[in-house]
Amino acid sequence: MVSQKKPSGAMRNSRGGAVAKRKTRTDRDGDLVMDPTARTRAGGGVSKGGKAGASTGRDKTKGARATTRGADFEKKIISHIGGAPVRTRHAQSKGLEELRVTGHKNSKAASNSDGGMSSLIMWLEKKATMKSKRPVKIKKSRSEGDELIISVPGEDVAHVLRLDGYVFAGTNIKIERASAQDLNPAVSKETTIAMLKGVLARRYDVDSKLLDLSALGVDPDLKAAQIFDSRTTTSKFFPALMKVLDQQFKSPAEKNDAIISVSLANNELTSVSAVTTLAQTLPQLKNLDLSNNAFKDLAAIEAWRRKFPKLDHLIVSGNPLEQAEPEYAVKLLAWYPKLRLLNTVQVRSDQDAESGRRVTDIPFPIRSPNFQDEGQIAENFLRTFFAGYDADRATLAQHYYDEQSEFSLAVNTAAPRDPSTAHETAPQEWDLYIKRSRNLKKITQLPARQSRLCRGAQAIHESWSSLPTTRHPDLATQPQKWLIECQSQPGVPDPTGASPAGVDGFLVTVHGEFDEIDVSTGQVKKTRSFDRTFILGPGGPTGVRVVSDMTTVRAYGGFAAFEPDHNETQVPTEAGVPVLPQGLTPEIAEQMLIELQKQTSMTVQYAKDCLEQVQWDFDRALQAFAAVRANLPADAFVQVA
Structure with a gap:
């Protein structure tokens, strides 16, 4: 936590652009209801110098320039980027048409962890395929509030539209075309798009790269x-x-370079559900102003928790959440690892923001992976297993699995992706996995759960045969891409029956990645991450048998988390690693530190010092804090505006 004097005026951003706070009058309409009496500056609230609202010469110049902002938005972008007139992305995706699906929020599937989206998509594809007599695939999908927007090839649109009014999971769904013309069916599509372009043109500032909404x-x-x-x-x-905005650029890179700041202040938003497409359209935003809205708590902006990986400055002042959640600043810092400024106050140093360091890091050293092997049994198994899985799955299944071995596969479509590839929006294409997925959060019926659990070497090999050809990183030359732990596991079933209470084995957990390979070309089609848990016991041709094999496949999440950042987490003993009383584990001490921070709003260092002074007695730490609170300096507390 960094305590600094609050600067006056506009939110200053040394990395390009700034977002100023505005005032509004409250009304009682929906999520995205705009106050017609609210005031906004013509300049958009972003300036390279001066204070917000100050009557400087530059402000006057901006005011004069604002009167000419009705020029075509596309020309403004061209003048900023340079080069020939842009080719819209609409032309590139000409073969796909977007359809809007509603009504599914009332279905029985809505209680699923993803709101029933994956079940709905599978259902739509299945029903449309029955109508067309050939496979129908939904190429892209996204959620916009209570709506599901799907992209379907032009030749399949009619088959999907025929499902309008059908019953999905106990409720009728509605399917219709999605276009800008839907804003007002009485107005032509061209007129509507021209109107939206005009709005964008008048609210875009080239110099500060701000889109003032x-x-x-x-x-x-x-x-x-x-x-x-x-x-x-x-x-x-x-x-x-957002769709019209997206079509003004020929590439995501040009779009992200042209717009680095967005203001959504003074819009009486109660949640971000109505504006959630901002994260898909401008994922690389650095500055975001959400001030003076109606967010009651952080749940109102939860949909953007893992979005905007490069967010440098966030303003949420003027929202009820400031009073409802006193610890909101700590949570936001955890949500956005590069966040440097919050409500114009610097809460993370430039160096820490650059490296993505979390200010809530606990001053305990990260423990290395625990690998308790014996006679290199587990190590040799792992080196043989993944090489065999890539090269010859049939032999591998006979080598390590018997008629009592079990295998299950689960797909985790909600796992966070690698932050460095957050701008990539290519569909994950889970078709080859979903049919065999045993994700117990989604598969709730007992017969379905049982049918997706493979038992016996032959059944396991058949399941493996339906999965894509893979290539895993070499354990010897690329160990940084693996995180492996191993520990002894008592009570493993004895296949000979000689030990009714079971025998000793190993529990092995593996986290890593693999490439899906195109067999015809040998080229990589997609990279994914995985988690695999083995229970090993004695038996089999080599003396080792797989008792249980549980695999989870997810979108590529990178391997940065496998390598501790020694500059931020490894604290030398002489630099202050806590000396804990006998019997107190580091895990419990960490939880005590987090809870003390939560209850007192003290910084990590002050909370740690407080606990150390009372020998890590939590109740005494609270009493000590209460006794000295009035005398603590301002920098003892997390600073928020």
Whole structure:
């Protein structure tokens, strides 16, 4: 935690652009209801110098320039980027059409961890395939509030639209075409798009790279189009705006370079559900202003928790969450590892923000993986297993598995992806895995669970044969891409029956990655991450048999988490690694430290010092804090605006 004097005026951002705070008047409409009386500056609230609202010469210049911002938005982007007129992405994805699916939120599947989205997509593909007599695939999908937007090849659109009104998981669903024209069916598509381009043009500042979407209720074009007069047009407005914005760029790189700051201040947002497409359209944002809205708690912006990996400055002041969740600053810092400024206050040093260090890191050294092997049994098994899985699965199955061995596969579609590839939006294409997935969070019926558990070497090999050809990193030359732990496991079933209570074996957990290989070309099609848990026991041709093999496949998450950052987590003993009383484990001490921070709002260092002074007695630490609280300096506490 870094305590600094709060700067006056606009939120200053040394990395390009700034976002200023604004005021608004509260009204009682929906999620994205704009206050028509709210005020906004023509400059968009981002300046390279000066204070927000100050009447400087530069501000006057900006005010004059604002009157000319009705020029075509595409030309502005061209002048900023340079080069020839841009080729819209719409032309590139000409073969796909977007459809809007609603009503599924009332289905029985809505209680699933993903809101029933994966089940709905599978159902749509299955039913549409029955209609067309050939496979129908949904190429892309995204959630926008209560709607599911799917991208379908043009030749399959009619078959999917025929499912409109069908019953999915106990409820009727509605399917319709999604386009900017939906904002007002009485207005032509071209007119609607031109209106949205005009809004973007007047609210984009080339110099500061800011897209100012604050107080949208006062925008003359939106008022004239009566966008916020009904909930229907309100809910469709922002996705349509983002789609038009996306089409002005020929590549994501140009788009991310042109817009690094966005303001959504003064819009009376109660959650980000109505504007969630901002994260898909501008994933590399550095500055985001959410001030003066109606977010009651952090749950209102939970949908953006793992978004915006490069976020440098966030403003949430003027929202009820400041009072409802006193510890919101600590949570936001954990959500955004590169966040440097919160509500104009620097809460993480430039160096820590650059490295993505969390200010809530616990001052305990990270423990190395625990690998308790005996006679290199587990080590030799791992080296043989993954090489064999890539080269000859049939032989591998006969080598280590018998008729009592069990194998199960689960797909985790919600696992976080590698932050360095957060801008990639290519579909994950789980078709080859989903049919055999035994994810118990999604598969709730006992017969389905039992049918997806493979038992016996032959059944296991058949399951493996249906999965893509793989190539794992070499354990000897690329150990950094693996995280492996091993420990003894008593009570493993004895296949001979000589030991009814079981025998000693090993529990081995493996985290890593693999490439899916195109057999015809030998090229890599996709890289994925996986987690695999083995229980090994005696038996088999080599003396080792796999009793249980549980595998989880997920989107590629990278391997940065496998390597401790010694600069941020490994603290030399002389530098202050806590000396704990006998019987107190580091795990319990860490939890005590976190809880003391939560209850007192003290920084990590002060909370640690407090616990050490009372020999890590938590109740005494609270009493000591209460006794000296009035005398503690300001830098003893987490600083928030």
